[in-house]
Amino acid sequence: MAHEPQPQPLDELDAAAVRTWSSLALAALGRAREDIDAINVYPVADADTGTNLYLTAESADRGLAEAFPGVTDGTAPTSLAEAVRAWAHGALVGARGNSGTILAQLLRGVADVLGDEPAARAQQAGQGPGGLLARALTRAAEEAYAAVAHPVEGTMLTVAGAAARAGEAAGAAAGTAAEVARAAYDGARAALAETPGQLAALGRAGVVDAGGCGLVVVFGALWQALSGQEPAAEPVRGRAVPVPQSPDPCAQAEDGPAYEVIYLLEASEAAVGELRERLDGLGDSLVVVGGDGLWNVHVHVDDPGAAVEAGVVAGRPYRIRITHFGDERRRARGERAQRAVVAVVPGEGLAGLCGEAGATTVLVRPGEPPAVAELLDAVRRAHAREVVLLPGGAELRAAAAAAAEQARAEGVRVAVIPTRSAVQGLAALAVHDPEGSFDEDVVAMTAAAGATRYGELAVAERQSFTSAGICQAGDVLGLIDGDVAVIGSGLAETAEAVLDRMLGSGGELVTLVLGPDVPDAVAERLEAYVQQGHLAVDTVTYRGGRYSAPLLVGVE
Structure with missing residues (x-):
């Protein structure tokens, strides 16, 4: 985690303010992630909204630090525009889940205003940082709504919109940047409290929207960065209540698509417009964010291969992640799957095939083998007590072994089957028996791979x-x-x-x-x-x- 600074009152929008906001948001989401995970019931009760927001914020913070290392210690004369664009780009490439994808688009909206050099110079031309921040928050909410195929009220979109309106009102009254941030924070908190009455799934479970809860944390970090005042700790509504409360509050989610598909996509805006239509017909929870040729695509579908293939038609998809909701729903009930398979595969078609068989997949491209961190992330996403890892190539065995060792330190039992080709992985997956003992399953899968x-x-x-x-x-x-x-x-x-x-x-x-x-x-x-x-x-x-x-x- 990045170093968390001790904020001083800034009331100025510059690179240092962006860095402070980023670090404070990351630290605050880290403290709140378990509480937010525990109230996650919409759109899918997969208990990972807090984690997805945190990982997205972590990627954004890392993007800012790596692009402009001097921002971390104040030694580099990095401009506001450069800093905020690097921050938004980091969020885009590392966005996780529905909530993280929307957060990435919110930060892009902020960057579209603060990252515009003429607009940033307007601070010194009479508009002032308060008015500029208000415009940035409004743009962020507008772009987030536009990114979601079918916006639903009572979600983090509602919270973002309310924060933007409150910030605009403060900006119109010639408020300072800190005053605009405080108004946005208060507006977000008020909107969050109303979400159970706007969305039936939340009302049945007795919780506020998890994504909106995380967004309140982000707005609180903005106010703290500009004012130097730390927001008072607030209990998360529903945290102490078993989720879900009613016998079957998430029946709609159980009847929904079986897979979550996420990938980065290099494509033109026109191609992405066609992609939206195609994916909208395949599933739901469709969010496509980004621009300038790079997009982050998120959708829930029953046919993950078709979702990936739609990306291939539109452009060049990569960093493809396919997650089966069976394991995610067990997580929502506070359970881990007993056993899961993680497979490294060299093509989207194979990723879809293994995903349909219940495996968590990692896509490898020629010349770009996955790093240890990417394999470890896949093991974590599998969310199981036992994981069988199929590296799919001799050159990946060392990285797979290192990822397995780290996962074991986290309490996961991991076995690496020395598959040297994707076809050996398919053979192993064909005999996988999640109901048998771990040792017997590993032996059978190893024998099948070795016999191929x-x-x-x-x-x-x-x-x-x-x-x-x-x-x-x-x-x-x-x-x-x-x-x-x-x-x-x-x-x-x-x-x-x-x-x-x-x-x-x-x-x-x-x-x-x-x-x-x-x-x-x-x-x-x-x-x-x-x-x-x-x-x-x-x-x-x-x-x-x-x-x-x-x-x-x-x-x-």
């Missing part, structure tokens, strides 16, 4: 020496168990040669995972080839999606 020979087809980028001879740029390389075994000129012909060698020692099931540019005709040809030469062997074919190799082959 894996192959891959790739295209040579340059002339080089291989274990099968010298290849030229453009040659198709057929790898078996990590070594080049075949050098060919065509994808289908090389794949047939690879299959011959892999099936030479027997096999019962062939798994083909096609890359994004491989036509269906190749799959049909290979399926027929296997059937003609090996009548007793079954074949299954999947689409790996973007970033996957041209062809992955598994033989069990």
